[in-house]
Amino acid sequence: MTSAPSPEALDALAGLLGPKGFTTDSDAMAPWLTDWRGKYHGAAAAMLSPATTDEVASVVRLCAENDVALVPQGGNSGMVGGATPDASGNTVLLSTRRMNAIRAIDRNAQTVVAEAGVILEHLHEAVLQEGLRFPLTLGGKGSATIGGLVSTNAGGTQVLRHGTMRALVAGVEAVLPDGSIFDGLAPLKKDNRGYDLRHLLCGAEGTLGIVTAACLRLVPAAAARRTAWIGLESPAIALQLLRRLDAAIGRDLEGFEIIPQSCLDAVLRHIPQTRAPLAKACRWHALVELAGESGDALDAALQAELAAALEAGLIGDVVIAKNDRESEDFWRLRDSISEAERAEGPALQHDISVPVDLMPAFIAENPLRLAAAFPGARALSFGHLGDGNVHHHVQPPADADGRAWLAAHGEAVSRLVYSHVIELGGSISAEHGIGQMKRDILAELDSPARIAALRGIKAGLDPAGLFNPGKLIG
Template identity: 80%
Template structure:
């Protein structure tokens, strides 16, 4: 149970943070009260923008005393409404964007300490200036912040080799729900002092602590990349190809995306200046990329494998990008799928994962289940096959009013998708998190054992429930 902030508390916060760090002005706050997709809208008594970890700690102490709810926010580019306050007007928006210093880059150790408000793209550039690379990227890189990426355990297109955010976090600094500062920034490769708070805070969506900074692993900047576009018969063939390349090439293989012909068609239809990499249509396509020191070495590693895969009938056709420009064009096709799909009309999006082995079966069977219940609907599955994670989208039957149809049947459709995912031991949120969007479906579908444990952790760490209440777990 939390309360509305008193005038006296707001006065204390304003005095603490000064005019740059405190605003109750409706126009100033407005852009941050709606998520970027315009799905969630909230209200806030004020927006707090601390400039330091100490200021965050002071805010949390004041709010803990008064039992006032805080909603942490980074770049406001999340997919599940996790950073949007509720509509009571009693919550305080806690923006970390002013904490945007890169405190340290250690080239020899390949580590950097970045504050929560550092924008991903800025961090990429900073790493490159040191001859290094931060190997996590995603569509929202121009607005997503380090704190948000840690708090949502973000994924992206390089997870295959480098893992999700938690694999890249060497240390963490956070303000806990009692206002104390947890300084876990020291990059310890081995640390067995009990429960791992770093992993606990990573992906906790700001419900257990406010991440204020992270120590992050970097990798050497890649001098060369080799990008291939491949036509295949089926997700099974794609998975076999992935396993072969993984065994033969290993580390340099950084990306492996699965794309159905229908997605490619939509991109070609709606996105200007795009062309199909291969001359013929194929049921499925794979976009893969290797990164390394020399183009020649990457070619020697990849090309014979692809030739052998053609000979074995595992792939139907392949083209290798002949320039950086062509690599970028290939990736632009992949990155434009969401935009092209929006142009096709409304769709239900499901960000799900299952064990990698089971993904081809899911992709084949789930559409059949859905079509049995809802004749005429269309499905699209694309994305990170190598991570067992596809974006599984469902479009209404042709000829109906899409928005009306989805309003009526959307929940039932998603129910069939998620039930299938749960059957296969999968996750109803592979990379976007739970936030407010999936909170109730999680409570419905997850096992009682797991839900009870999540609630126990939340109650143990934030007994007053002041950090991002209403998100993740009810």
């Protein structure tokens, strides 16, 4: 059982980290005690900001000796409250933001070793200077950190071709709950020493270890990219288009997002300096991106396939970005959906995944189930059709007090959504993790075998429950 840190323990932590790495000032801590969505609010006895892996290890050993729990935090851009402490004030917040060095870039091996506090956008810029690319990006790239991305097994818009963070992590360095340092940074292609601790720590949400650095796989910087915004009738037709493009274009197809007109309308209402790519509204839109060595080859392939899709009646309208600026404008529309939806008013956000072939059916059927159970409820979906990841938002009836309606029905609404997902063989968390938001529903709905295994692993590595208590599995 953990306890609040004593004055002596706090003094020892302050002496260990110095004024740059230790604070109990409420104003300094305040921005980091609320999650990005403003849903979860916590308290902490202190905020620790170690600058090295050795300092993290010393902090963990000191906390273990004093039964003090730690909540690791990166960019605080998570969506499920996974990096927010509880309200007791008994824990200490451990920020990795000072650990922001890119230790090495290996052009021949196409890898980079980056510390946990490195911001994703900064990593993109650094490896690009070496003619390389880290093929994972997301809307929060300006604040998300490498440690947080590893710990949540982040996804993003390029999973279709390059996989989630777990597929891109070649090695991990982490501090375990006893204060020992696991040095697994070597990017070994073959390593048969039993359980893969690298994969175990990736997606563990800081409950098993504090990731301090990662060795990440890179790809050559694309010499060219082509981006198209396509108007079409339904997700089912979008899936047909995806299959055609994937068969014809192959590895150069890196992104395939679907967006309903309602989401686009919200972005145009609330996000300054945005405009609709197409002249007329369409029920659905697809955002498609190719990346490769030859711009001419990409042009020829994309134009030929889209012309054939137009002729076959699969799509109604299309525009291809003329340059990188227009490509960025298209992606800004996609990346701004969550911000725009937040401006629209309260809603329940569900980050789920289903088998790709079943994603159109879920998008069509779930709103009908919701409307039958909760008259007037409105549902909209957008997301990564290429990997089956649906961002499924449920809004209260238009004439209801939104917050009151969600307080009364939100839990039952989410249970209906998640039950449908599991019925289809899907997951209640595609890329944002479990955190504290989905912890209880995971335990209720998921496989008892999975839950027992998760709890057994947690108990084995962190028997005192020091790391990120109350997250993932309680």
